[in-house]
Amino acid sequence: MVPRMNDSSQKLRQTFTHRGLWLAVLAGLAVRTAIALTMDPGFQTGMQRWYLVGTATLASGYGLKMPSARTSPSFGTEELPRPEDFMQQREQEGGRIDPEHPYPPDVSGWIEGTHHPAGYTVILYALYRVGNYTGMIILSRVLQIILDVSVCALIAVFATLLFDHRVAIVAAWAYALCPPAFYLSTSLLPDAFHGFLTASILTATVLTRRKLPGMWIVAGLMLGIACHLRSEYVLMPAALYVILALERRSLWKPIPWLAGAVVVMLIVLSPWAMYMKSVTGRYRLNATVGGGNLYLGLGEEPRNPWGIGLSDAWLAKDAVARGFESPWDAQANDTYFALFKQHVRERPGLYAKIVLLHRLPMALVPPHLLGHTASSDEFRFTKYRLEEGLTKWQVLRKYPDRLIKHKWRELVMMGYSAVLLACFVATGVLLRRDLRLYAWLALPWALTVGSMALFKHIEPRNMAPILFVQLTAFAFCAVRWWDRRARRTV
Numbered sequence: 001m002v003p004r005m006n007d008s009s010q011k012l013r014q015t016f017t018h019r020g021l022w023l024a025v026l027a028g029l030a031v032r033t034a035i036a037l038t039m040d041p042g043f044q045t046g047m048q049r050w051y052l053v054g055t056a057t058l059a060s061g062y063g064l065k066m067p068s069a070r071t072s073p074s075f076g077t078e079e080l081p082r083p084e085d086f087m088q089q090r091e092q093e094g095g096r097i098d099p100e101h102p103y104p105p106d107v108s109g110w111i112e113g114t115h116h117p118a119g120y121t122v123i124l125y126a127l128y129r130v131g132n133y134t135g136m137i138i139l140s141r142v143l144q145i146i147l148d149v150s151v152c153a154l155i156a157v158f159a160t161l162l163f164d165h166r167v168a169i170v171a172a173w174a175y176a177l178c179p180p181a182f183y184l185s186t187s188l189l190p191d192a193f194h195g196f197l198t199a200s201i202l203t204a205t206v207l208t209r210r211k212l213p214g215m216w217i218v219a220g221l222m223l224g225i226a227c228h229l230r231s232e233y234v235l236m237p238a239a240l241y242v243i244l245a246l247e248r249r250s251l252w253k254p255i256p257w258l259a260g261a262v263v264v265m266l267i268v269l270s271p272w273a274m275y276m277k278s279v280t281g282r283y284r285l286n287a288t289v290g291g292g293n294l295y296l297g298l299g300e301e302p303r304n305p306w307g308i309g310l311s312d313a314w315l316a317k318d319a320v321a322r323g324f325e326s327p328w329d330a331q332a333n334d335t336y337f338a339l340f341k342q343h344v345r346e347r348p349g350l351y352a353k354i355v356l357l358h359r360l361p362m363a364l365v366p367p368h369l370l371g372h373t374a375s376s377d378e379f380r381f382t383k384y385r386l387e388e389g390l391t392k393w394q395v396l397r398k399y400p401d402r403l404i405k406h407k408w409r410e411l412v413m414m415g416y417s418a419v420l421l422a423c424f425v426a427t428g429v430l431l432r433r434d435l436r437l438y439a440w441l442a443l444p445w446a447l448t449v450g451s452m453a454l455f456k457h458i459e460p461r462n463m464a465p466i467l468f469v470q471l472t473a474f475a476f477c478a479v480r481w482w483d484r485r486a487r488r489t490v
Helices: 005-016 019-038 046-059 083-092 119-162 165-176 179-186 190-210 215-229 231-248 254-280 290-300 312-321 330-346 348-364 374-378 381-388 392-398 400-430 435-455 466-489
Strands: 065-067 110-112
Touching: 005 119, 005 165, 005 190, 019 119, 019 165, 019 179, 046 065, 046 083, 046 119, 083 119, 119 165, 119 179, 119 190, 119 215, 119 466, 165 466, 179 190, 179 400, 190 215, 190 231, 190 435, 190 466, 215 231, 215 254, 231 254, 231 435, 254 330, 290 312, 290 330, 290 348, 290 435, 330 348, 348 435, 392 400, 400 435, 400 466, 435 466
Parallel strands: none
Antiparallel strands: 065 110
């Protein structure tokens, strides 16, 4: 049953006057701060460095740039130091990157940066302007930790309005002590905002149960901000529509609310769309990485008939051979998307095998990362894919000892994911007579799992949005189990 306004107000009051909620917030803040203080303060992965490169070109007055595949530089050389090294050097000299001290010194051969949404790069650039390199690192982690800890309160509101204040408190603690959230909230990647963005969008939507005015503006604002950080959030309005249609038992009643939210989302996204129009000739809401990722993902089957590899380096060589500047520019994106559709039509069974065998299991129980370690570099599935033509499962069967030695953290996290998945399924069984209620959890989960499995190879950080709804389901199961146990002891 949908709670009446007075009922929900009372339940929210119980939640926010419960000291357990605020203890969870403090615990989440303490753990994340401790981890941030013990982490390597620098940029540890190539993905992180790409966002920093954009920050450097913005600071240099070049605009948003990226190297082309034809002239891709080797970072860390005398000719072109790593951007973080150059930033630290300028900081030690008492300055920073600017048009008089640019990075790189020459952008000949570089192209417009369209391969990732610019949101995270702009955040880093703004923080760099405020605090130089050291301040940028500190302020980015402070911002990310504060927003991630706020999810403890947001998930409490969400769980309260769906269930009750007891589920809310357990959910707050579950998120506060969620290991994948620890790592993501302190990593220098836009994925650090997944928890906050998902929580904000779904909480604003669930507040429509209380008929609060203006929630469509909040939801649209957060959707727009989310799309500036991760392109896949552009699909979220579809899930919200189905949820609200089921909630209100009408195909038409959600349309005004959702239309307003989408309009706000598009207004927030308009700077990116106009930038893409200026550099690619077409208004685009997404970045130009999608086509390449779709095409590259077909290489997850080692013996695919098209000879597609499974690494960015392979795709870069392929793009140059096809006459493109980069696999991530607009022209290559459109071509690779067309090739992907063509190949799927040619071999739909192979594509189904890739989705169901190679991706879906990893999407259902993602091996969330707990930091970047040297062992991660020593054992990479792509290495065996390239050298021996093995799939992930063939590597598992052939080298179980190496897998355990180098990937034990990921295996532990797969166990953690399996527990959350079991609770998620159990919640569906317990709510089988109220599927409208379960839809609030199931549809955002299905959107992320389905879209990731269909569109790209699974990276654990991309699966972070499912944690919010899975932890809510975990809290629901925990309270139900406790109630059942209490009844048995009476």
